[in-house]
Amino acid sequence: MIAPLFKFGYFNDEISLVVAFVIGIGFGFMLERGGFGSARLLAAQFYFTDMRVFKVMFTAIVTAMTGIFYLAWIGWVDLSLVYFTDTFLIPQALGGLILGIGFVIGGYCPGTSGVAIATGRKDAVVYSIGGMFGIFVFGELYPYMSGFLKSTHLGKINLPELLGVHYGVVVFIVILIAIAGFTVVEWGENLMAKKNKGGRNA
């Protein structure tokens, strides 16, 4: 096993910051290519007129998920050394709900607002100032909420462990769900396009 390279000591902290910058460039480039510097295009997801957010997110998840599973399977990557946060089920579900509300009101998420600022969107600057204000409010309230925030702690747990099935089975199911999802949204987009066209002509 040779990867994750950083965890096996192939390079030091200083180099890791260069790696961070390069990976960031790829991240920002792809988000902009997808149209994610545009709040209207991101918000369109929630009005069923353009399902790009769903398509890009799930294609990315399927790609990275399948890739890391394959590399672990052939013995290149130690999957246990790849970091993701512990699960705190209720705080994360509630956080997701509030974040979704903030998404459609603000038009961005933190990553896409960075791309929007880079491409000149002034509303994204206001959005990010709001983001820092929200983090500040959270920080001030943190001492009062810490009990709740640490509740329903399940540890660093993945779906295969939770369901007690082989990792590959979950990978396969997620791929099937993604394909089904893509089929449905393509069909739905065509339906919406026809409906809008019909409305304009009438």
Add this chain to the structure above:
Amino acid sequence: MKIKELFSNLHVHAHEDNVREHEMHPQHYWNPYLVGVGLGLVLLASFVVMGRGLGASGALSTITATAVNTIAPEHTASNPFYEGYLGDGETSPLKDWLIFQVLGLVVGGFISGALAGRNKISVEKGPHISVKGRYIYAFIGGSLMGFAAKMALGCTSGQGLTGGSMLSVGGWAFMLMVFVGGYATAYFVRRQWL
């Protein structure tokens, strides 16, 4: 001057309907499945090289904590949330992996936008809302998002993409609820976008 030239259009757009149609035209962007594969490979590279995924809100937290610490150091010292972002005090908290990744994100977004002629000073909004109104929505939405991302220990990048592709239980719970929250609220803010 070079940077100014890269912005194809420097005057503020009023975003009339024709501008909107033009920008919304999907041919200007790459195919979403192609972008998804590209984004997935960037994420995979991060897993393999660093053993961690992508993030964004963490960088905003570090900046916020640093700002609060600069203004009121006694205040942050008594709060474990801020302390977590400030480190041991020996090295600058801004010398951080996520900060550099987000700097790269801004550069990458700028390069892509410049190559496609999409960089311009403008305000993103629907035709039925004023610029001021849009700013108010942007601030409220940003505040909710910042608060929520801290509650969930990550945003669409950290929990959604990274947690999602590592099959994290919390990441999937988070992501499903993002879509629930978005769709539940969309109707009430439709005047901002449609």
